[in-house]
Amino acid sequence: MTGAKVATFAPDGGIGASVRRPDGPAKVRGEFTYAGDLTAEGMLVGVTLRSPHPHARIVSIDTTAARAMAGVHAVLTCHDVPGDVHFGLILRDEPVLADGVVRYAGEPVAVVAAVDAATARRAARAVEVTYEALPALTDPQLSLTAASVHPDGNVYRHVSYSCGDPDARGVVTVENTYRIGMQDPAFLAPEAGLARPTPDGGVAIEVATQWLHSDQKQIGWATGLPPEKVHVRLAGVGGAFGGREDVTLQTHACLLALATGRPVKIEYTREESFLAHRQRHPGTIWLRHSADADGRIVSVEGRVLLDGGAYASTSPVVITNTVTLLQGPYRVDNGRFEGWSVRTNNPSCGAMRGFGVPQAAFAHEAQLDALAAALDLDPVEVRLTNALQRGDVATFGQRFDAPTPVREVIEGLRAIPLPSGPAKPPGGVGRAGGAVRRGIGYAVTMKNLAFSEGHVDESTAEVSLLDGHATVHTACAEVGQGFVTVAEQVARTVLGASTVEVVQPDTLVASAGSTSASRQTMASGTAVHRACLAVRDRLLARVARAHGLDAATLTVADGVVCAAGRPLTPVAGAAPGQTFRATEHFQHPATHPLGSSEGGMYVAFGFSAQRAVVDVDVELGLVSVVQVASCQDVGTVVNPTQLLGQIEGGIVQGMGLALMEEVVVADGLITNPDLQDYLIPTIVDAPEVVSTYVTDPVPGMPHGWKGVGEPPLCTAVPVVAAAVRAATGLPLPAVPIKPEHIALGIGAAPTVTWTTPRPADPDRPRGAVVDEEPHDAPGTMAEEGAPPGLHS
């Protein structure tokens, strides 16, 4: 099942075909309505007043002058929140508007609604806030021992477990400390939404979001309204990548609409967008691998510290991803793993494409290369030697009981020829002379797919069919990834629909969960598939009655109802004027917390192998990525063009983290909250991408499909770093790799220690054993083989 098995074009526009996006024509005409394009009669504009301090006590807030200004309709502080002031995806530790204390620079303190943006901004400036600055906790290393900066404490979650005999040793150990910078989702349409009061005393909001029902719930908490009085409808979304999973302006807009009785629109500036949404967790990871002489991993020990920033968001979940996936796509029988996600007064971090795994992947792949170098082995061979196989047991105790094509993606990658041709001048227009060196790097990763650890992963679809026209309704947020296309393809394939309308998602249908975790084809796609099957069965039962046939002999193919394989009637004319409907639910098998004896933590895994070719000007420190070749485990190819779009887009985002993207935070303040100083890759930076696939269908999923969106990013980060290391000979243990890291040789090399082999104690348990108490505080990790970087 290896290699470039791209499905051929399916003529019916169904599964497997490069069907065009149904929203594409409006988008290329510039007519598609994004959240920022929304407008309403009598609309007010909402503006947010934000804290300039990373940590301060609010001594007083005086809104008198702001309220008195002409054109100002409302000025709200936390005292005006009618419901519970606290919200949050998991821990509910964040105030809707600052409640006596601000804990990060940019925290909303007050919101204003006025007749236009200029008036609202003036009014926000007229709100008089007296702050008493407090010491800002900005070093996550100090978080555990520092005074708590929140009543809930400074630790979002501590995770610690071991498996087998962590003290087993081969002939060599390599260890190093790796650092990953803070990446911004940097979706190109800043947050926007339009809220209106409804006649029943409730509120309706159209908003660019990833998770409608999560917004609905959290708006309900703050407004005090029951869910049936909070109506959320998806507005056009200009990218998300995890950054729209948390509530930002949703609650503010609804509170202002309820307070004023008018429609209220909020649209962030780019700077506000950086301040308001969640970034990818920056982190420090110490890893020690021990291996025998042929490169087989004997044991792995790892510790992780992620800076979660001021409020929890998804920090308690992200840390578990990072810690448990430190093993990478390799068999590891013996290990000890520990991690913390901690609170600081830095920007809050949460979901971003990859969700903790790019951090782990950057570290474990650097370690695999270090092992290979120490043992003078080929880096690809070392990965093949250790590749996970179906039936292996993860360090966290879960058996890989679905297709686990790690060897296959590596072999598939090896089959892709290297690029030929001249060097690509580093810096885009730079030199291509004597100081430019080419490097080739490899990386392989494992990404968990769908929600984990007991978080219910489900979706519901309502499907109807009338005269060959299908209507599909889910709450799955289309954020650009192309779910609308997949839903249309399913309806064409299963129902034989000649036209398909995918209704704009809202909360009138049950929750689809978040558009995240590479999960929506698996969850909402499967719900749509089930609903289409149910509708089809109703149609076929009707046709069977009308023709006096046995429904079991009827099928749908290419838009035609067939009896015993022979065309009977077109679907469009099978039951004129009659509508068939079905609502179906899908839920993955339950998952369980780390260490549970009841079952696994994760629904599924995706595997990806990449090779990067880079040209590096070693004097200037500039890098150009010439080519990234990819072979990914995708289950089945649902839509070749959209799949390629996910691969290419993910690779370039990962390349951004590897080489240029970093939210620079100094003393709690973001110093580069704009696209001039926060660099995302341009078309000049983007490499050629060669993409092949392993198609090993996933049991239990329609067509054997699986999520594909995150793995390409997870692999791109380590693979680009590996190629730059190969070009420069430098250890480069931190991303983004900056020009000065290369030009000045910054970054410590792995420590290589030759050891006396010590076989694993056979009496130690194989599965994961969870430790309730920390082994060490993250600031005191010194013990044998101290992780040096964690102290500096």
Next chain:
Amino acid sequence: MSAVEDPRPEVAGGTDGPDGSVTFGLTVDGTAHQVTARWNESLLTVLRDRLGVRGPKTGCAHGRCGACAVRADLGDGAHVLCACLVPAATAAGGTVETIASIGGPDGELSDVQEAFLAEGAVQCGICTAGFVTAATELLETNPDPTRPEIESALYGNLCRCTGYGRIVAAVETAARARRGATR
């Protein structure tokens, strides 16, 4: 907010209003408008908020992302620029063609738009109008661009979804189709 109707004749240099605003003529997608705006408003704000022309998008409002790219003649010849960087006053008397000027009058797609769809160059689409605008100008001046020429023409437009591969493919496809049609 809609276009402000002003009975005064078009004055290329603009007319100062009492509140720091200025009234001037601006032709957008073939329609002549009289606009009253504050001097410090951007052309993008005038287009989106005063005239309701929402094809150009607000991505960064500081000239880095290209989502607001329009083809404009502000007295120095028509070329693609970021509408967010142009003060409204300097657009007085100018002519602006947005994404709405690309493609046929009945909604038929241009070859560039068609190629963007066919090649999968559109995901979230917030950058698409800007890319189509820039790519259209490129092919009008250079019907057979090399990859470096495509990169040079489009590096002012950011896309966060596609990784640019499908966008390059779309421009190459449109160029091929156009060359084929003219032979």
